[in-house]
Amino acid sequence: MIFKQLRVGQYGKIFWIYKFKTMENGKITRIGRFLRRWKIDEIPQVINILKGEMAFFGPRPEELKDILLIPEEERKIILSVKPGLLDLATLHFIRENDMRENYLAISRLKTKLQILYIQKRNWLLNLKILCKALLKLLKK
DSSP states (O other): OOEEEEOOGGOOOOEEEEEEOEETTEEEOHHHHHHHTTTTTTTHHHHHHHHTEEESOOOOOOHHHHHHSSSSSHHHHTTTTEEEOOHHHHHTTOOOTTTTTTTTHHHHHHHHHHHHHHHHHHHHHHHHHHHHHHHHOOOO
């Protein structure tokens, strides 16, 4: 089943992000744990990429309540590009099962990594991120 949630995209445009549903009654299901472990729950976001709302590489799109926690100058930088599936922050936190619980603790580092990615992005960096992400997913 597909789950959709409102997210903030490039220039603050609101859009629906798609994922496979992994929770039932507020708890992660057994199949949901598997989908999240291998990031399979993110596959429906190809729809967002095809619709032009997201790119393969870029900072992960945030919920409105979370993007508003980011200082305005940093938020402008992050929202200046299309959100994506992968960037430096995604790579760093690839094994975080539920970032919502630790969101405030990691948000500053995540923001710094997103901005660093935006400033340094190029095809070679994207290739490195992709390779490292695949290696991290294959590790236990």
